[in-house]
Amino acid sequence: MLVLTSLCFTAMVLFCLAMTKHREQVIVHEVSILAVHFFRPLAWLLLSFTAYLSVDMYGWSIGPALLFGALTIAILLLTLLLTYRAKIVPKLAIVMSLIAIISIFIS
Amino acid sequence: MKDNFRQSMKWFHTWVGLIVGWILFFMFLTGTLGYFYQEITRWMEPERPFIEHNITNEQLLDTAQAYLNKHAQGIDGWDIYLPNVRDQNLRVGWRHPAEPGKKRGQYKIKVLDIDSGDKVASRATGGGRLLYRMHYRLHYLSTDISYWIVGFCSMLMLLAVITGVVIHKKIFSDFFTFRAKKGLPGWLDIHNVLSVIALPFHFMITYSGLLFFLFTYMALSTYLQTNDDEYREMRKEIYPRTAHLEKANQPAEMLDVSVLYQQTKTAWQDDDLSYVEMYATNDINAQVLFVRHETDITYNPADEVMINAVTGEVIAQQAKEYTGAGMIHNGFFSLHEGQFSGPLARWIYFFTGLIGTAMIASGLILWTTKRKPQQMKKSNGPDFGYRLVEQLNIGTIVGLPIAIAMYFYANRLLPLDMAERAAWEAHVMFISWAILLIYPAFRPGAKAWSEQLTLAALVYLALPLVNALTTDKHLGNSLPQQDWNFAGFDLTFLVVGGCFAFAAYKVKVLQASKRSSKQSGKQRVRQSKPPVLAASESLLSLQQVNKEKC
Amino acid sequence: MSYLFTKFNLASPRWPVFSRILAATFGGYALATASSLFISQLLLNVVGKYQAIHIGLMLTFIVYACAAMWVFSVESASKAWMGLIKLTIFFTITTWLLMQFTGANS
Structure with missing residues (x-):
């Protein structure tokens, strides 16, 4: 569940970075346009992987239900962070995805 | 407008x-x-004891069966609920015979103290059930x-x-x-x-809430399309039940539930027993149904093991058959309740x-x-x-x-x-x-x-x-x-x-x-x-x- | 008497809204019921009688919701009523025709 939530969070951060108004909120320096073009496909890729993972871990019925729960929590967290602590979002995304990757490999 | x-x-x-x-x-x-x-x-029942650690399922089942044998003789069906994350006490339940004029008897749950093997006398309370029933009743x-x-x-x-x-x-x-x-x-x-x-949740919870009383709300359409027998039959198809044997009225000695429980170990690797249902207790037809914690949103036949309580044989059950629409219907119920x-x-x-x-x-x-x-x-x-x-x-x-x-x-x-x-x-x-x-x-x-x-x-x-x-x-x-x-x-x-x-x-x-x-x-x-x-x-x-x- | 007339002013904007509420609630319910009959007849030979009825019933809430939204989006209350009545009659007649075709006796 935590893995799902953190992966969802990272995917959402990528979506966020693909949108100009939010990217300016989160990152101070300029990002090359080429990199920006990759954010959205990457986000979809990560989201599909998370969906696959949820089904793989919990089965066809429970998996998607938990995925939506994880998405809700991730978006709520991201929205609040964007408003109050926008600058820590990229760092948190990196930390969370690292935790997720490690726990996937452990289990 | x-x-x-x-x-x-x-x-x-x-x-x-x-x-x-x-x-x-x-x-x-x-x-x-x-x-x-x-x-x-x-x-809301603070008389109940704290969690007891390090007690095996076998001990719990023995305690429960001893209590039921003593206090629920003559009742056809017994249920044993094992301690779990949600309720850390051992509980037993049974349905009393129906009073005249009523369809079904009252269902009573008793919380057991594992040390004394007796029930915990707790205060009268509506508990969480009364509170959550308010949202539709x-x-x-x-x-x-x-x-x-x-x-x-x-x-x-x-x-x-x-x-x-x-x-x-x-x-x-x-x-x-x-x-x-x-x-x-x-x-x-x-x-x-x-x-x-939370848009998916909002939609799911509202739509599934309507589905709970589908036949009440859409009574006109149901009435136009089915007569009483057909209606009953349709409900059976949508909400299938596991069949179990009726009492034969021949008293027989049941094996210990904790012994029968060993039979499930070949099917289940983990010790994840959720509850036990016993039918036709102390009868020649006595059956025990072991159910582990749900692993599927609607129903997984592998979560249940039915055993003849007199001979100790595992009874091959016919899996409940859901129609496609019934699957969706019951899936929405599970999503609404989140029991899984x-x-x-x-x-x-x-x-x-x-x-x-x-x-x-x-x-x-x-x-x-x-x-x-x-x-x-x-x-x-x-x-x-x-x-x-x-x-x-x-x-x-x-x-x-x-x-x-x-x-x-x-x-x-x-x-x-x-x-x-x-x-x-x-x-x-x-x-x-x-x-x-x-x-x-x-x-x-x-x-x-x-x-x-x-x-x-x-x-x-x-x-x-x-x-x-x-x-x-x-x-x-x-x-x-x-x-x-x-x-x-x-x-x-x-x-x-x-x-x-x-x-x-x-x-x-x-x-x-x-x-x-x-x-x-x-x-x-x-x-x-x-x-x-x-x-x-x-x-x-x-x-x-x-x-x-x- | 004249007081009553001014009180229940038929030109008041409240009456069309009230009429729409009635249309959405009862007209919508009638339409939803008719649509469930139609869907169950349509699926009768595909998935069997009970499942066909069941699917028709499960979709009624969606039909009901769409009908209610439609009632409150058209220009006038009378248009809303007419639309609902026409569609309900259409579903009923088509269901009847389908019943002749499938030979069902429900």
Whole structure:
């Protein structure tokens, strides 16, 4: 569940970075346009992987239900962070995805 | 209605949401608490022992069977519920024979003390079940009337969800947008964020809520298409049941359930037994059904093992067959109830439910915030309708949480030998709610908000104290015992109380700044934050805090 | 008498709204019921009788919701009523025709 939530969070951060108004909120320096073009496909890729993972871990019925729960929590967290602590979002995304990757490999 | 489709849907969304908003708030809040109804029941029976560690399932089954043999002879079906994360006590249950004139007998659950093997004598209480049943069985009303009211409200909720999606102009480009602004734009953002982030949940919970009473609501169509026999047959197809043998009326010695349990170990690797059902007990046809914790949203035949209790043979069961539509139907039920979820998923269900509750609350507050500037300009004060909505908002959004706290107070403080004690717990809740609904009529809006928020904070912060004074299941004992059910309750009360205190403090500060800005003659009225915004901030922070807990 | 006339002013904007509410609630319910009959007849030979009825019933809430939204989006209350009545009659007649075709006796 935590893995799902953190992966969802990272995917959402990528979506966020693909949108100009939010990217300016989160990152101070300029990002090359080429990199920006990759954010959205990457986000979809990560989201599909998370969906696959949820089904793989919990089965066809429970998996998607938990995925939506994880998405809700991730978006709520991201929205609040964007408003109050926008600058820590990229760092948190990196930390969370690292935790997720490690726990996937452990289990 | 209006010039274009979106405009008329906006109008529709506003009024559909408003007219039953307070009932929906009640349904969402009590329903959300329902995700913890077993935990609430255990908290409301503080005579129950703390968790007993290091007891094997076999020992538990022996204790339960010994009790049932002693106290439930002659009853055809016994159930044993093993301790689990949600309810850490061993429980047994059986259905009494039906009284004359009634369809079914009463179902009684007894909590067992593992040391003495006897039942725990606990106080009379409605528990979590009564509280969560309120969200579809509106307590004082008759069953039929409440089902229809609930159905009507759910239908309007479904309409509000769909029209809400239609009128949201930039659902994707504003996906993460939340501007912590004051007044109307701030409230609109809060309402949008709360709606969008849990949209699948909102739709699922509303639609599945309607499906629960499908045949009641769509009685006309059902009546036109089926006669009584066909109707029964159709229901059997939609809700299939496991077949079991009837009593043969030949007494026979049953094997120990704990011995039979060994048979399941070949099928199940883990020791994850959830409950045991026994049919035709102490009869030659006696059967025992072992059920482990759910691994599928609807039904997984591998989660059940049926054993002949006299010979000890595993009986190959015919798996229940669902139709495609039946699968979807029952899948929606499971999603609604969330019975399959583990502790973490259960907390997420709980927060998502709170998000839904907060969404309704923010929508209601939005209605008044939007009309406030215009209403305040009127020479003879705001309209009756506006004042009524404001009053109902205060009385419900802050009043209902206080009333629910009063339900818990009643559980701890009413005399133990009181007649109709369980019923009075609920009476206390509804009396307090009624008082809090009427009270704002006699106070100016902002004052009423701040006073009720302060009251809510005090009430929740004092609950652990009252718990400590009236029972031995307080934090001083529950934490060392690591009983997270009892401890979690007190901690949650403290967090909720803290949030209300924060909201009340914010409102106070805002009122003071408003007053001083008025005195200094500056025209800053529009800038000052309305108290309701602080209330919603507290709701948001409540969700945040709760989220951190899991 | 004249007081009553002014009180129940038929030109008042409240009456069309009231009429629409009635149309959405009762007309919508009738339409939803008719649509469920139609869907179950349509699926009768595909998935079997009970499942066909069941699917028809499960979809009624969606039909009901769409109908209610439509009632509040058209220009006038009378147009809303007419639309609902026409569609309900259409579903009923088509269901009847389908019944002749499938030979069902429900």
